[in-house]
Amino acid sequence: MSEKFAIVLAAGQGTRMKSKLYKVLHPVCGKPMVQHVVDNLVELQADEIVVIVGHGADKVKQQLGDQIEYAMQEQQLGTAHAVMQADSILGEKRGTTLVVSGDEPLISSDTLAALIRTHEQSHAAATILTRVMEDPTGYGRVIRADNGEVARIVEQKDATEDERKVREINTGTYCFDNEKLFAALKLVGNDNAQGEYYLPDVVEILGRQGERIEGFITEEITVGVNDRVALAKAEALMRERILTRHMRQGVTIIDPSSTYIETEVEIGRDTVLYPGTIIGSGTVIGEDCVIGPHTQLMNCRVGNGVEIKQSVLMNSQIDDEATVGPFAYIRPNSHIGESVKIGDFVEIKNTSLGKGSKVSHLTYLGDAEVGSGVNVGCGTVTVNYDGVNKHKTIIKDNSFIGCNANLVAPVTVGEGAYIAAGSTITRDVPDEALAIARERQTNKEDYAKKLTKKK
Template sequence: MKRLAIVLAAGQGKRMKSKLYKVLHPVCGKPMVGHVLDTVNKVGCDRKVVVVGHGAEAVRSYLGTTAEFVLQEQQLGTGHAVKQAKELLGSENGTTVVICGDTPLVTPETLEALFALHEEQGAAVTVLTASMDEPHGYGRVIRDEQGRVKRIVEQKDCSPEENLVKEINTGTYCFDNAKLFDALDKVTNQNAQQEYYLTDCLGILVSQGEKAAAYMTSDGAESIGVNDRVALSQAEAFMRARIVRQHMLNGVTIIDPGATYIGADVEIGADTVIYPGSILSGRTKIGEDCKIGPQTEIDNSIIHDGAAVKHSVLSQAEVGSGTTVGPFAYLRPGAVLGEDVKVGDFVEIKNATLGNGSKVSHLSYIGDAKVGKNVNIGCGAITVNYDGYNKSITEIEDDAFIGSNVNLIAPVKVGKGAYVVAGSTITQSVSDNDLAIARQRQENKAGYADKIRARAKAKKQKQDSENK
């Protein structure tokens, strides 16, 4: 049977008090609506329709071609929102899941179980429910004496007896698609909020003799709909714990789960150890047997097997197998390190490749450069790549040695096996196996240090006298 999805993402989210449209607020590094689309994709939905309203262009821009879109120009309730998809989906046969774009914690496993129950029972509608000790603010699921679902009553419309019910509506449903749009035509706005409730479809279908079912999730966190920053932080905490737990079950050692932040799309290989204070985000991929952290931030980067990164920041970088980075290194976009490379403390690398076995051990900047294999770059050496208008390339070929405090003024090339003496400023290319030295000859002036001190002392005494 064909599976379809309608994602409700038209609400403004005033309680977020934000310029950012509500469903685009990130949870574990990904906008909430992105999590929801991932979930419906994983259960095999053939078509996905996102109902947009406020911030429509921003949502369209983020989701791109991953979904179809319909516009709800006036926010007149959830039933009215779903009805906007009729032109696209009204003629389809199959099962339609309706889910809110601000419910990022609903899992594919739960959604699959909801579909399965709906299809097994031949229901016209199946609602995802949860049991809550404090259900205030949620619609209540009302059952008859035999335990069958009769209707859903919104909080503001509950009677005193209905208000005591603990089973709540999470806002996620499966519908027979044709029966959904037929019922929507019968929904009215005769209620406390004068809105067209999607929940009324359940009561309408039951009154027509159709079967309604309910699947209760065992994880109450899945019921969280994010409407303010407090709920956003709760969703973040639940999802972060979920993500960390899954990585540990997959063979990753995480020393302190509560002090480790891992994004939803991060991949980590077995036997890697993540130390406290690590923040892994974007589509970062970390191989096996790596050591990451402590206090390390890695975003959209690739770390190959056996590498170690500690006390460092990496963004859009690649680190080869067996390579060590840090402490206190900064790899910026375009930094690509080969195998068994060493990048030490207070080294910054940007848009540069380092070949296998090369070393930049401390206090250096390597930008817009191509560095070969087994190159040693000494303390304080830099590639001078920017003249205020243009950026130029520095090339250092295999087995070269760059001494401490060397300035390589790009564009420049240092050949294979060449040796650049410490303290040199290199403006011309150096051929293979040549030695380059570019510094002023030292001159010692006997006793001149005393004259310098006396001159400085006299100047200070004069200034002190004038200031009195």
């Protein structure tokens, strides 16, 4: 089996995006476009991947890391010129080379694998990934010879009336015999209006040399993203694929049109997603859960039988049979234990809660360690920040925290202890103790009448 190489074209500035963010780093379903492309090539087990960088090179390298190689295109002089920059890395090697664009996030690894198989089985010098479109306006047409091989690629502006009727278009993704690719690149000229070196010219050069040129038609919808309109289209198409995959794996999605799931999300069978649900990359959800409506999960791990509604959760773990919401905010590094209840208008940050504990409403727990079987009353606050440092609150098993209690950290509430409603606790509370920290009530007889007379 011959070696497989890949060249990713990612040097263009993307001026039509009208953005400070480099074009190929714009996310589609939570992942930068170029990362989609590279991840597919890694899945194909390409022996070497070379990304051609230019504008924003440092940020692209930061995103992709050192798993791949880079070649710099100092001046953007066309697609063939971009591929030429990989000559010092791949030019002398034998094998099959894919050339893909970093702004084509929708081309799947399955399609690329099929393209390579077609190319190698046909012993072609070049194979073009093509697509048949109802309206091919603006795309280069693939003109085939009588034997079915590709004769040439004709750009719309250069096509005859009959050629413009052809509906098979060039997607801009190619497969080459590596040695023949780099030999033909040396013959590409820039005698055109833009003074640039174009990769389709390599196909024409190989054809003139009598080499076999194939075209592989894909039914997969592909979108080259050059502006925000195309970005939105790519997002919608990928989101549809993701939702379809989850539904076919046993997830109920009540309204796919209002449900957003990013890449790299796992959801168990018989989980139900209600409208307005947003699930970010890295989230894992178990079976038999109910998520939504109007709920956002970002990089969370959710157990089985969990119910989360009208809430926001980030970088946290929710164990089996827990309930969250409505209107709860679970901030990073929180661990909601088995069968825990988090109610309305509760904020949890960097806090763990043990099995069966309840925080039913209007409470803030930050930098806290809460045991099992604890009841936290309405309006409780862990006072964790002194203006300089954060401090920890520990509430041990089976404690009862009364309403409107302030627990001024660092402080520990012992096992089975009670905190009286309205107390501000500044010292540790022993096991089984009752802590009362409030001024004794005083009633002023008939004083309300005096206030009324003043008014």
